[in-house]
Amino acid sequence: MKFGVITFPGSNCDYDCYRAVKDVLKEDVEFLWHNDTSLNGCDCVILPGGFSYGDYLRTGAIARFSLIMKEVKRFANYGGLVIGICNGFQILLESGLLPGAMLKNKSLRFICKYVYIRVENVDTPYTNKCKEGQVLKIPIAHSDGNYYISEGGLKELKKQNRIVFRYCDLDGNLDIRFNPNGAFDFIAGIKNKQGNVLGMMPHPERSSEKVLGSADGRYIFESIVEYFRGKRF
């Protein structure tokens, strides 16, 4: 299986993703440049975290028009695996591949810390190695992670079981004190209708090895490989 990590001007988690795939997951991976017009046969595309285009105008608003995003859209529409992490999630929202938008954190602060998220749906290419309700310890690092969607949009997400992760406490309870950014309905990650596109604010690539404080991020990367192998063979 081959992963592709897109580097936008201002991405700063691209090497972390690359390392997580290559050294931890031990799968093939290559960097893709924002001006590329091909995904080079990658089976899963990662839009990494960072500050693409300096977060100017709105997070992800300019990166969305990068040349490679045309290919990412086409790939996603054909059912290709696309995961956006943090700024990558924001780019997916701006590009319309996922619904909703990001507002500034309720505290107006940049928050960089480990949080707990609850796996709400294990029937996805990104969570099939998790148990329903499993609590993962994964860090966040963002200023704009306060997920917003209209009431109607939220209803649809719920009905179609598309909320994949929610912020929670250590035991998996939804508690306002453990919603770090004020996100609507504690949402930390969602998927598209077809299920092949995932956006999440927490950083699994920063928590894929014990030495980093948690290895829970591995569940997500390993799920992707599991899904891909199962689908192919």
Next chain:
Amino acid sequence: MKKNHKKKLFSAKVFVRLKDGVLDPQGSTIKRALLDMGYKGIEEIKTGKVFEISFGSEDNKKSKVLLDEICKKLLANPVIEKYRFEIVSKK
């Protein structure tokens, strides 16, 4: 042969802000600061962005179409923001 339309120079101000009902934490923080400073009558503050754009266009109607398009495509995110603009013809 193409007609040589004369383009005039226009300038516009575009105002973008969060829709009503969308939480504006910056606005509420500024409001709180003003109340703390003793300005008792402050009811609500909404923050936003202003863009000043100069561009060539044939007439007012085409300018409006252009501005509407760039607002929808880039300057505003219609999920959370609303926009309006004012056009001034320079020459």
